[in-house]
């Protein structure tokens with residue numbers, strides 16, 4: 001059974017994950033617009049993964065007898081300077097999400113909510129992966145340059161990313 005405070009905090013996290021999805025969908029659209037189909041693919045998959053993250057929390061709240069309450073999703077930015085700018089903003093956003101997950105774990109400890117602490121471990125690990133991926137791509141963009149053939153090569157590499165659905169329910 002979820003305590004009220006934890007239920008509220010998890011509902012907030014659903015909103016943050018859905019905003020993340022919306023932000024990456026916006027980046028996918030922008031990439032398409034500026035002629036970078038590989039980047040568009042990468043961000044489209046990121047969008048799907050963020051929806052999975054939201055659904056994982058959604059299902060957990062239901063499984064624990066809580067109530068899911070959806071909130072308004074903020075409008076994401078539609079314009080970016082270039083590919084480097086998108087990945088800088090992606091990394092900054094993921095650092096914000098990592099902080100938010102850590103605060104949820106802190107609340108789980110404070111509330112002696114062992115089940116939620118265990119549930120959140122998946123997200124703690126996922127955030128390490130997310131930040132690493134963003135840092136790797138950022139490093140390549142800085143090294144290869146975010147123009148011309150370097151950018152073309154990175155776009156080709158990002159086109160190869162494949163969506164693998166994340167398990168969003170306990171069963």
Ligand code: FEO
Pocket residue numbers: 017020049050053094097130
């Ligand atoms: Fe759901 Fe990208 O963190």
